Amino acid sequence: MANTLSISLSSSLKLHLSVPTSINTTCRLRTLAMATPATATKVVPAVIVGGGRVGRAFQDMGNGQDFLVKRGESVPLDFEGPILVCTRNDDLEAVLQATPPSRWNDLIFVQNGMLEPWLQSKGLSDADQVLAYFAVSKLGEAPVDGKTDTNPEGLTAAYGKWASAVAARLHAGGLSCKVLNKEAFQKQMLEKLIWISAFMLVGARHPGATVGAVEKEYRSEVSSLIAELASAAAAEKDLVFEEAMEDRLCAYSRAVSHFPTAVKEFKWRNGWFYSLSEKATAEGKPDPCPLHTSWLKELKIV
Structure with missing residues (x-):
């Protein structure tokens, strides 16, 4: 039967x-x-530090079980899982002090710029990081993926023990995310640092210029600066970047062409390159970033 x-x-x-x-x-x-069809990818509940545009976007990609930590609040000791830090760079010290030391290895830093010196000073050299190539225009709005004509698969990347969980959350929100090893992540981090340092500085020399205007109207200036900063970063970190960096960075600028330009968070961005210049000068060596230094002085930033 x-x-x-x-x-x-x-x-x-x-x-x-x-x-x-x-x-x-x-x-x-x-x-x-x-x-039957596969069920949706499970999103691991997380502590999210920061209730701004990025923090709320990460929360919206979750399943309603996240724990949001706002300014001045402490990170809970008994909430297992990743801790997404979605604050400004200058707030990182306060975030670390509000996090139980036993939970530091669950921190995931979602900031632009050069965090390595600060992380090393805190004994967090191997901390998880996310390189976010997506934009959230206003609080509550859906993020826009920074896919470009040279990288249609997306540029957002994650590194560390919680990288796969972060990627699953972003995928659930309709965004791209690659999981990279440390060396590959470091190269991409430096590329974005070069992008934000070069395009913001050139834009600052031309008041009112957007990122798109820099790419379209001041391409020769930004190209020279990209080449200079890439050479300095490669020498400092003893690595070789993938070819066609300028093309990738200009393609990203076209994807976010409406972004305004300004030199901000100097310590975490252009300041890292300027520190290389200061170190070389103190040692009696040529400035590895002479154009960068000249334009910083022109704008009275240093």
């Missing part, structure tokens, strides 16, 4: 299977599981 097992694949389609009555329940359940 055989029973008919009816499996709904959609609202309009059913699969009818004849199975022997002697087949056990486990086998029938396995058949059912294989025949």
Whole structure:
């Protein structure tokens, strides 16, 4: 004898299977599981530090089980899982002090710029990081992925023990995210540092210029600066960047062409390159970033 097992694949389609009555329940359940569509990727609940645009966007990608920590509040000790730090760079010290030391290895830093010196000073050299190439225009708005014509697969990347969980959350929100090893992540981090340092500085020399205007109207200036900063970063970190960096960075600028330009968070961005210049000068060596230094002085930033 055989029973008919009816499996709904959609609202309009059913699969009818004849199975022997002697087949056990486990086998029938396995058949059912294989025949039905896969469930959505599970999003691991997280502590989210920072209730701004990025923090709220990460929370909206969750399943309603996240714990939001606002300014002045402490990170809970008993909430397991990743801790997404979505604050300004200058708030990182306060965030660390509000986080129990036993939870520091669960921190994931979602900031632009050069965090390495600060992380090393805190014993967090191997901390998880996210390189976010997506934009959130206003609080509550859906993020826009920074996919470009040179990298249509997306540029957002994550590194560390919680990297896969972060990628799953971003994928659930319709955004791209790659999981990288430390060396690959460091190269991409430096590329974005070069992008933000070069485009913001050139834009500052031309008041009112957007990122798109810099790419279109002042391409020669930004190209020279990209080449200079890339050379200095490669020498300092003893690495070789992938070819066509300028093309990738200009493509990203076209994707976010409306962004305004300004030299901000100097310590975390242009300041890292200027520190290389200061170190070389103190040692009696040529400035590795002479154009960068000249334009910083022109704008009275240093």
